[in-house]
Amino acid sequence: MAELVDEAIRSILQQTFFDFEFIIIDDASDDDTSLVLRFYLDERIVLVRNNSNIGNYAC
Known part of the structure; x- marks a missing residue:
């Protein structure tokens, strides 16, 4: 659902509160x-990529 991910990221980055760390797994x-995810160069984003699917709880 890449199109939903893009929409969600844009929504969070456009918030009026700017002092946060946005962790995306x-x-x-x-x-x-x-x-x-490669198009976002915002310094508030911390991107973690798993080599294999480990599920919600483990993430």
């Missing part, structure tokens, strides 16, 4: 999510 997605 790509749990070995198999769609275009990783391509979407």
Whole structure:
């Protein structure tokens, strides 16, 4: 659901509160999510990519 990821990220980054760390975990997605994430160069984003899908709880 890469299109939903893009919409969600844009929504969070456009908030009026700017002093935060936005941690995004790509749990070995198999769609275009990783391509979407590459376009965001915002210093508030911390991107973690898993080599294999380990599930919500482990992430």
